[in-house]
Amino acid sequence: MKLLSIFLSLLYQSGMILRNYLYDHKLRPIYQPPLPVISVGNITFGGSEKTPLARFLLHFFYDLGFKPALISRGYKGRWEKKGGIVSDGQQIFSTWEEAGDEPFMIAREFPQAGVFVGRHRLISCQRAHQLGFNLAILDDGFQHRQLARNLDLVLHHLEPFSLQREPLSSLQRADIILMKQTLSLISSLEKKRQEIITRLRLPKQQKIFFYQIQPEGFFTLKDKVSLPLESLRSKKIIAFCGLARPQRFFNLLHQLGIQPLTTLIYPDHYPYPPRALHRIGQLWKESQADFLCVTEKDAIKLEGREETVNWPL
Structure with a gap:
């Protein structure tokens, strides 16, 4: 390949x-x-x-x-x-x-x-x-x-x-x-x-x-509440993204002191069909993670979806 x-x-x-x-x-x-x-x-x-x-x-x-x-x-x-x-x-x-x-x-x-x-x-x-x-x-x-x-x-x-x-x-x-x-x-x-x-x-x-790229912070998808950068360091996190170079996102989380329980990688511009959301939802429930963490680019494709309505994104 x-x-x-x-x-x-x-x-x-x-x-x-x-x-x-x-x-x-x-x-x-x-x-x-x-x-x-x-x-x-x-x-x-x-x-x-x-x-x-x-x-x-x-x-x-x-x-x-x-x-x-x-x-x-x-x-x-x-x-x-x-x-x-x-x-x-x-x-x-x-x-x-x-x-x-x-x-x-x-x-x-x-x-x-x-x-x-x-x-x-x-x-x-x-x-x-x-x-x-x-x-x-x-x-x-x-x-x-x-x-x-x-x-x-x-x-x-x-x-x-x-x-x-x-x-x-x-x-x-x-x-x-x-x-x-x-x-x-x-x-x-x-x-x-x-x-x-x-x-x-x-x-x-x-x-x-x-x-240099400077992260602005974290935002909850449902109500757009801003969270400080350090707020997720003690939380259980699942991180996933659909980017051309996903490792940059995961490296950024590590630099902020965040160690995800697991990471999921999808193709760039991924539309997140229902089958993918079902898998992520199952993983969230099984791991009992506090938050699911994605990039802003991914978040716009998850907002308003029936599958994600109860997710702590």
């Missing part, structure tokens, strides 16, 4: 090299949207914290006086092919099944932002502009080169085994590369930046910055 994944990654990269050549030499058209665009992307498959960055940018520019909109493919949502308006900044018009889990999550969390989905990102930008939005945050947009952008932000992690969509040389297209800061980097960021430039063969003037 690992060898097959590597083969498919190399095959995909070959296609991207050809595709990039066509765009670099103006053999394929690049379309200009009617509003400024900031793209958030990466060169690997799977989660690289693009959505948290996109959400941060929406809040950041809204506080500066902009009227920002999220432009997303709406991966695995029913509107992915035809496109649609998830939120016009005042009202939500879709379910998570239609919008996709991440766009719907952002629309719920930040109702002032516009959220538009569909594989035709130019059309989404045009819709956003028509509704009065003046800045587009393009989620997972680094490979979507047919749409012009004003700024390319690329998240990249130096991980030992990471399947890539594009070769490392593609990072040279990025205006800014964002790399996750670890404890070992705190006192040597500039030195590390130079090492990364050398290792990845980037231009000396390449802008590289480091970031």
Whole structure:
């Protein structure tokens, strides 16, 4: 399975090299949207914290006086092919099944932002502009080169085994590369930046910055009560998630001093059909766990379900 994944990654990269050549030499058209665009992307498959960055940018520019909109493919949502308006900044018009889990999550969390989905990102930008939005945050947009952008932000992690969509040389297209800061980097960021430039063969003037992810806390699903980060350390917990890189979630719990009784892993964007919920419910009853702990992305797909109504989520 690992060898097959590597083969498919190399095959995909070959296609991207050809595709990039066509765009670099103006053999394929690049379309200009009617509003400024900031793209958030990466060169690997799977989660690289693009959505948290996109959400941060929406809040950041809204506080500066902009009227920002999220432009997303709406991966695995029913509107992915035809496109649609998830939120016009005042009202939500879709379910998570239609919008996709991440766009719907952002629309719920930040109702002032516009959220538009569909594989035709130019059309989404045009819709956003028509509704009065003046800045587009393009989620997972680094490979979507047919749409012009004003700024390319690329998240990249130096991980030992990471399947890539594009070769490392593609990072040279990025205006800014964002790399996750670890404890070992705190006192040597500039030195590390130079090492990364050398290792990845980037231009000396390449802008590289480091970031950290800070958890906000825990929230009960039923009544949205906020719980302090340390509140679950002495509790019996079952943790489960449907993420591209689930171990990051479990590692975060460990860093917070939380040791789950057990963990369950599901595929990314998992819809949690009744059979899966039945299994989780049985495990909860058998273990007599105090809480079931999931990510916000998972929680929106569990809210309002008959199977979860009595769960301590």
